[in-house]
Amino acid sequence: MPLMKNDYLGRKPEDFRIFSIFEGKENHRTLDAYRQHDGYAALTKVLKEKIPPDDVITMVKNSGLRGRGGAGFPTGMKWGFVPKAPGEKYVITNFDEGEPGTYKDRYIAEMNSHMLIEGMILAAYAIGAAKSYVYIRGEFIEERKWVETSIREAYEAGFLGKNILGSGFSHEMDIYFGAGAYICGEETGLISSLEGKKGQPKLKPPFPAVQGYLGKPTIVNNVETLAAVPWILRNGPDAYRKFGTEKSAGTKLFNLSGPIVNPGCFELPLGYPLKRFIYEDGGGLLDGKKLKAVIPGGASAPVLTAAEIENINLDYESVAAAGSMLGSGAVIVIPEDISMVDVLHNIMAFFAHESCGQCTPCREGTGWLFRIVDRFKKGTATKADLDRVYDIANNMAGRTICTLSDAAAMPAKSFIRKFAHEFEARIR
Amino acid sequence: MTNTENTLNAEKTQNLVNLTIDGKPVSVPHGTSVIEAAKKIGSKIPHFCWHPGLSVAGVCRLCMVKIEGNPKLQIGCNTQVTEGMKVETKHQEAKEAQKWALEFHLVNHPLDCPTCDQAGECKLQDYYMQVGRYDSQVNEEKVLKPKALDVGTELILDTERCILCSRCVRFEDQVSKTSSLGIFNRGDHSQIGLIPGRRIEHNYSYNLVDICPVGAFTARDFRFKCRVWFLEKTKTTCPGCSTGCSVSVFGNKMEREYYRLKPEVDHEVNGHWMCDYGRKMYKHCNASARQSVPQKNGTPVDWNRITNELVQELTKARNKKVALVLTPQYTNEEYALVLSSIKQILGTTPTVFIWRPETENPTEFDGVLFRGDHNANTKGLERALSQANIQAEIIRGNIEPLKNANPDLTIVLGPEIEMAYGNIENTLQSLSKLSNVVYFGVTLSDTTKQFSLTVPTKVFVEKNGTYLNYNSMPRKLIANAPVFSQIMGLDDMFAAALQRIEQ
Numbered sequence: 001m002p003l004m005k006n007d008y009l010g011r012k013p014e015d016f017r018i019f020s021i022f023e024g025k026e027n028h029r030t031l032d033a034y035r036q037h038d039g040y041a042a043l044t045k046v047l048k049e050k051i052p053p054d055d056v057i058t059m060v061k062n063s064g065l066r067g068r069g070g071a072g073f074p075t076g077m078k079w080g081f082v083p084k085a086p087g088e089k090y091v092i093t094n095f096d097e098g099e100p101g102t103y104k105d106r107y108i109a110e111m112n113s114h115m116l117i118e119g120m121i122l123a124a125y126a127i128g129a130a131k132s133y134v135y136i137r138g139e140f141i142e143e144r145k146w147v148e149t150s151i152r153e154a155y156e157a158g159f160l161g162k163n164i165l166g167s168g169f170s171h172e173m174d175i176y177f178g179a180g181a182y183i184c185g186e187e188t189g190l191i192s193s194l195e196g197k198k199g200q201p202k203l204k205p206p207f208p209a210v211q212g213y214l215g216k217p218t219i220v221n222n223v224e225t226l227a228a229v230p231w232i233l234r235n236g237p238d239a240y241r242k243f244g245t246e247k248s249a250g251t252k253l254f255n256l257s258g259p260i261v262n263p264g265c266f267e268l269p270l271g272y273p274l275k276r277f278i279y280e281d282g283g284g285l286l287d288g289k290k291l292k293a294v295i296p297g298g299a300s301a302p303v304l305t306a307a308e309i310e311n312i313n314l315d316y317e318s319v320a321a322a323g324s325m326l327g328s329g330a331v332i333v334i335p336e337d338i339s340m341v342d343v344l345h346n347i348m349a350f351f352a353h354e355s356c357g358q359c360t361p362c363r364e365g366t367g368w369l370f371r372i373v374d375r376f377k378k379g380t381a382t383k384a385d386l387d388r389v390y391d392i393a394n395n396m397a398g399r400t401i402c403t404l405s406d407a408a409a410m411p412a413k414s415f416i417r418k419f420a421h422e423f424e425a426r427i428r
Numbered sequence: 429m430t431n432t433e434n435t436l437n438a439e440k441t442q443n444l445v446n447l448t449i450d451g452k453p454v455s456v457p458h459g460t461s462v463i464e465a466a467k468k469i470g471s472k473i474p475h476f477c478w479h480p481g482l483s484v485a486g487v488c489r490l491c492m493v494k495i496e497g498n499p500k501l502q503i504g505c506n507t508q509v510t511e512g513m514k515v516e517t518k519h520q521e522a523k524e525a526q527k528w529a530l531e532f533h534l535v536n537h538p539l540d541c542p543t544c545d546q547a548g549e550c551k552l553q554d555y556y557m558q559v560g561r562y563d564s565q566v567n568e569e570k571v572l573k574p575k576a577l578d579v580g581t582e583l584i585l586d587t588e589r590c591i592l593c594s595r596c597v598r599f600e601d602q603v604s605k606t607s608s609l610g611i612f613n614r615g616d617h618s619q620i621g622l623i624p625g626r627r628i629e630h631n632y633s634y635n636l637v638d639i640c641p642v643g644a645f646t647a648r649d650f651r652f653k654c655r656v657w658f659l660e661k662t663k664t665t666c667p668g669c670s671t672g673c674s675v676s677v678f679g680n681k682m683e684r685e686y687y688r689l690k691p692e693v694d695h696e697v698n699g700h701w702m703c704d705y706g707r708k709m710y711k712h713c714n715a716s717a718r719q720s721v722p723q724k725n726g727t728p729v730d731w732n733r734i735t736n737e738l739v740q741e742l743t744k745a746r747n748k749k750v751a752l753v754l755t756p757q758y759t760n761e762e763y764a765l766v767l768s769s770i771k772q773i774l775g776t777t778p779t780v781f782i783w784r785p786e787t788e789n790p791t792e793f794d795g796v797l798f799r800g801d802h803n804a805n806t807k808g809l810e811r812a813l814s815q816a817n818i819q820a821e822i823i824r825g826n827i828e829p830l831k832n833a834n835p836d837l838t839i840v841l842g843p844e845i846e847m848a849y850g851n852i853e854n855t856l857q858s859l860s861k862l863s864n865v866v867y868f869g870v871t872l873s874d875t876t877k878q879f880s881l882t883v884p885t886k887v888f889v890e891k892n893g894t895y896l897n898y899n900s901m902p903r904k905l906i907a908n909a910p911v912f913s914q915i916m917g918l919d920d921m922f923a924a925a926l927q928r929i930e931q
Contacts, residue, residue, distance in 0.1 A: 181614070198611070203486045203506050357592065357611065357618030358487045361528070364535040367616030371568040388565055395528035398500050399489050 001107060002264045005281050008272070016243060018231045018251050019224070020267040022111040029146055031153040034114035040159055042233035043118050046125060047167035056126040060229060062237035064249030068104075069094055069185070069222035070298065070327045072248075072316045075229075081209035082127040082217045090218040091124045091132035092194065093226055095147070096178050096185040098137060099298035100350060101330030104253035105223035107265040109143040113150035117173065119226030121159060122233060124171050127219060132173050135190050138180045148175055182354035186402045187220035188212075189356065200356045201402035224253055244270035248315035248326075258333030259286040271315040278309075278333060289335040293419070297327020299347050300407030302414035303334075324414075340419040341376050341426050344411060348373045351408035362405035365396040369412050376426045383427055389416050447513040462515055463491055463504035473517050474526055474555045476533070476641045477593035478505035480693075481700035482602060485594050490529040490555070494519035501525050526559040534564070536571045536616055537642075538588045546643030548656040552591070571616050579621075580608075580628030582648055582704060583636060590620045590644035596636045603701065603796070604632045620644065631703045631798055638690055639700075647688070649707065654680055654687050663692055665895060665903040667757065667845060667888040668706035670790075670801040672897035673698035677710055677889045677908070684911045686710035686889065697897070703798040712845060712870055713887045713911065719872035720884055720912040726877035731916050735924045737881055741837055741866055742773045743929065750778040751835035753859075754820070755843040756803035759893030759905060762918045763805075763812035766841065769922040771816075773929055779833050780818050782809065783840070785849045786825030799898055802848035804888070807896035827858045838862050841918070842869030844887055868918065886910055886917040 003023060004013040021037055022028035031039070046056060061076025082089060093116060097105040108116060120132050134151075136144050151173050154160045162170045176194055183189040184199040191213050193199035212218025228250060232240045241249045248270035254277065256263050261283030268277065274296065278284065285291060291306045296314070302324040304312070312322050319326045334343060352370035357363040372389055375381040393409035393416075400406075416423060444455040449466050456465045464480070466473050476488035484506050491504035496514035501522055504515075516522060533552060541547040573587040592611060597620070600609045608626040612619050622628070628636065637645045661676035666689065674694035679686040689709055691702035711717055722734035729737070742750075752770060754763065771777050785802065792800025813820050821829050830838070840859060846852050846869075853875060859865055860878040867879040876882045890910040895903045910917075916924070 183614075203484065205506075352615050355615040357614045357616070360487065360489050360532045360591070363592065363616055363618060364532040367571065368532075368535050368566070368568060375568075385567075391565075395525070395532075399492070399525060399529070401486060 002262050002266060002281065004266060004268060008269065016251055016269050017267055018228060019108055019111060019115065019253060029110075029112050029149070031114060031150070031157060034112050034118075038234055039112075039114050039230070040118055040157075042230040043121055043125075043159060044165060046122060046233065047165045047169060050167070053126045053128060056122060056233065059233060059237050060126070063232045063240040064237070064244075064247070065225065065228055065232060065240065066248065066316065067222055068224035068228075068252060068329070070099060070300075070325075072326065075221065075225050078209065078221070079123065079126055079219055081207065082219060083210065084128075086128060088214070088216040089127055089129040090213045090216060091120055091127065091129045092187075092190065092213060092218060092220045093120055093132070093134045093223055094185060094187060094190055094220050095134050095136040095140070095143070095223050096181075096190060097140075097223070097328075098180075098182040098185045098354075099300065099328045099330060100347070101255060101257050101295065101298050101332045102328040103255050104265055104329060106140060106143045107253060108223050108227050109140075109146050113147045114154065115227035115230060116147070116223050117150050117154050118159070119229035120173065121154075121164070121171055122229050123219065123221065123226060125169055127217070129219075130171060132171065133194060133213075134173070134175045135184070135194055136175060136177055137184075138178045144175065144177060151175065181356070182350075183356040183402070183404060186404065189402065190220060191218065198356075200358045201404075203401055245313075245315045245317070247317050252314070252326075252329050254314060254329040254331055256282045256331050256333070259289060259335050260284070260333055261286055268314060271313045271318070274309050274312045274314055274331070277314065277331065282333075285333065285335050289337065291333065292336045292338070293334040293340065295324075295330070295332040295334070295411070297325045298330040299332075299350060300410055301325045301327045302410045303340075303343075303418060305418055340415055340422045341373070344415040345370075345373050345377045347411045347415075348408070351404065355404055355408070359400035359402075359405065361396045361399045362408070365392055365405065366408045368392055369396075369408065373412075376423055379426055380428050381423075381426065383424070385427075386416055386420065386423055389413075445509045445511050445513075447509050447511070447515065449515045450517055456509055458509075460509050461505055462493055462495075462502070462507045462509060462513075465509050466493075466504065466515070466517055471517050473504045474530075474559050475505060476551060476591055477595060479595050479598075479639055479700070482595060482598040482639075485598065488529065488533070488591070488593050490526055490533075492522050492525035492529065493517050494522045523559060526555075527562060530555050530560045531562060531565070533591050535566050535568070536588075537591065538570065540589070544589065544643040545646045545651045545656075546589075546640075550643060551641035573617075573619050577621075580633050582633045583628055584646050584648060584651060585620065586644050586646070587619050587621065589642050590640075591642050592618050592620065593641060595639045595641070596620065596645065599636060599639055600628075603635070604630050606630050631705060631794065632701060632796060634704050634707045635691070635701050647707075650688050654685075658682065659687060661690075662889055662906060662908040664889055664906045665804070666702060666706040666709055667804040667895070668703070668709050668802065669799045670803060670806055670898035671697065671797050671799050672804060672895055672901070672903035673702045673706060673797060674903075675702055675706065675709075677713070679710075679889075679908065681909075684715065684909075686713045697901070697903075698797055701797060703794075703796070705798060705802075708847075709845070709888070712847075713889050715911050718870050718884065718887075718911070719876075719882070720915065722884060723872065723877055723879075723882040725880060726882075731914055734881060734883060735916070735921055735928070738866060738883070738921065739773075739925045739928050741864070741881065742770065742925065745837040746774055747776075748836040749834060750774055750776075751781060751830055751833055751838045752778040753781045753783050753823070753830065753838060753840040754809060755783050755841055756801075756806040756809045757844045757848070758805060758809075758841055758918070759891055759895060760805065760808040760812060760902075761893040762841075762891075763809055764815075765919055765922055767812060767816045767818070769926055770839070772926065777816070777818060778839070779835070780813060780820040781830050782813075782820045782822045783843075783855070784822055784824050786855070787850060801898065802845070803843075804897075804903075805895040807898065807900050808894070811896060811900075825855055827855060831858075831862070835862065836864060838865045840865060840867045840869075841885075842867055844870055844885065846871060883921070884912070884915055886915060890915075891917060
């Protein structure tokens with residue numbers, strides 16, 4: 001995968017590597033490769049020095065690490081919600097990477113899954129969980145094998161199992177394959193699926209930290225989030241905060257896609273200028289095409305026009321201030337010669353297909369939106385349909401158990417509003 | 429009962445939470461949902477998926493309310509009350525959300541109300557009038573789904589009408605515990621259906637029709653028979669077994685025809701439900717299933733004549749051997765009246781027999797509602813006899829003890845619900861061989877025509893009175909106008925008889 005090209009803020013590109021340190025190395029997926037990069041040093045330190053679990057949580061809190069799955073919720077705070085009382089608890093890795101345009105979690109598995117596994121064991125230690133699961137998307141056949149191999153290696157090396165490193169802490173880890181439903185990337189949908197039920201989000205409250213998998217306290221974290229934890233514990237929260245901005249600390253994986261000269265998964269410090277990313281690291285658009293729009297955080301993030309991205313940086317606050325969201329970090333570039341009607345058609349087809357069907361506004365709204373956008377594509381829509389898309393989307397957002405409804409509503413609203421002329425041109 | 433109901437019922441003494449709903453103050457136990465608290469002050473928050481007898485699903489998103497201090501609208505069903513909470517159910521934002529939630533429900537609904545049995549009692553229709561009243565914006569083709577599916581002995585399923593509220597799925601999981609139903613596929617192709625290899629064949633299947641807020645589940649027994657707006661209900665007690673569930677019997681007054689029973693909420697006895705066996709309890713009430721005209725030796729006579737004949741039979745039998753055969757399907761009041769009237773006319777107490785079904789397991793219980801004693805008033809009969817100091821012998825099929833008593837007159841109060849007695853014909857045959865039998869009952873057959881007098885009786889829905897259920901709890905019967913306008917009940921007849929004797 002490509003790497004950051006030039007110096008940034010007076011530091012060399014190599015200084016910004018947490019996940020991409022394995023890039024270009026031989027046999028980089030093995031435990032040995034991981035140990036050569038201080039793999040399991042954090043776990044060893046925590047267990048040998050008997051660092052209290054609460055101190056681990058505090059360190060993660062202080063690092064400013066935020067959930068990398070899309071919502072950006074502070075990770076340490078999430079861990080802190082788990083009741084302290086002993087009892088059955090679970091750590092679950094959300095490896096159901098399904099946001100269109102996103103392929104960062106599989107990149108971690110492809111590089112070295114031990115980053116994830118060590119992060120999971122540390123999280124389990126922090127909250128007192130004896131069992132964890134990697135919930136992995138069913139389509140990820142290779143990734144599954146890599147993670148399985150790493151788990152096996154970790155067991156053999158004594159980092160998993162009974163009485164890890166003689167510390168008295170025991171932990172078991174297992175892997176579970178999803179069946180390829182986008183909704184199982186929503187943490188309670190994932191839990192339902194892991195419980196053997198239809199993958200549908202659960203009503204909140206109760207929240208998973210209190211009543212999650214099998215009704216027990218559970219934290220569900222994204223692969224990238226957990227994989228950053230060993231580095232943070234090894235180098236300290238302050239070192240992590242040296243990357244990124246005040247509120248968006250650390251590095252993040254960004255996936256650049258579209259007609260780009262140099263597409264791929266990049267590790268960048270948060271706060272990195274979007275335009276620089278597209279044109280410098282990404283090499284700009286193919287054939288010198290003009291940029292029309294960017295979806296900065298996966299299909300559910302509101303679209304931004306070329307003008308809007310001028311001064312945007314890739315951190316949670318900057319993208320939010322521009323009216324979109326950083327999301328999973330999937331930057332989708334749309335050139336001038338692609339119809340926004342076609343792009344929205346594609347996105348709406350996705351959400352109509354992936355709505356779990358549980359809550360009425362989402363179940364009916366996603367299908368309704370798709371059918372209207374389909375009429376735009378076919379040239380049979382009317383002017384009233386433009387307002388209708390907006391109204392429907394407005395009344396889907398914030399009205400359902402999970403945010404899939406919002407995820408479908410946001411692109412619909414932003415496309416219709418920002419590229420009304422393209423839709424009007426398709427009116428009957 | 430659901431947890432919240434338990435809370436409501438059991439924690440009356442605990443600290444109450446004070447809040448206001450639409451400006452009205454209300455105090456409810458901790459743990460109560462906004463939707464239930466609103467119900468308490470008569471504020472009906474529209475809802476499809478929430479049902480007080482089932483767990484909370486929170487999926488229809490209709491019960492949106494505005495809560496002060498909360499930027500987002502909340503669903504009333506999954507929001508617990510807190511001290512000082514200010515809820516607005518008719519806030520403009522909430523009303524708009526409710527209207528939209530309704531419109532979303534109708535995007536793929538077939539709107540086949542003219543041919544739908546639910547029309548008239550459909551929640552989609554009701555809420556359209558309550559919170560909808562918009563012009564449809566849907567110009568799209570609807571998603572087509574399977575219709576008229578055979579899903580069980582008593583049920584037909586139209587998956588297109590279904591609004592996927594999941595009440596039926598939760599009922600199958602939580603109440604009947606048969607888990608026959610699931611929602612399959614995703615998005616607007618989600619579809620209610622049977623779990624492969626299963627069918628709905630349990631004794632509580634009609635409840636699925638009741639809790640279905642739309643016309644997805646219809647009862648084979650009722651569909652296409654009568655429009656619901658022609659029906660009027662009589663709240664009474666089910667006579668099907670000794671549980672004595674609170675029910676309503678629905679009849680068309682113009683036709684004097686009954687069509688169905690539905691449960692009435694009664695937390696002390698049946699909660700929200702009733703069984704399928706009980707649902708049949710309207711059939712024997714209709715004219716086509718009953719005798720309307722009294723008979724003397726198989727010849728129709730009028731009601732005045734039959735009353736005179738009864739008086740004659742009773743006066744003739746003074747100082748002779750009289751047997752009274754009672755079945756446990758009459759009201760407490762009827763037993764008391766018949767026992768005292770006969771004693772008064774005869775001057776002595778007759779020999780009483782209790783006629784019970786030939787084969788029965790009266791102590792059986794299915795764990796939900798249905799009991800093996802298919803007689804509504806076993807306990808009431810026992811109590812009436814003990815109050816009258818009468819020892820009665822039980823006869824089942826074999827009437828030898830009655831024969832051995834060699835009565836000159838036998839008065840039989842036959843069962844109202846004959847199917848509870850299995851092959852009643854055998855016993856009727858034996859009875860017809862006795863010398864002089866006055867038979868009270870609902871049906872007329874070649875056998876009953878052989879009795880000296882055959883008197884049609886009123887059915888439960890035509891009676892005022894009480895049963896004592898298995899637990900000796902009084903269960904109330906409320907009379908609707910009788911199907912046959914001239915029919916005399918036992919009360920009328922024995923009162924008339926006494927009057928004529930006194931003259």
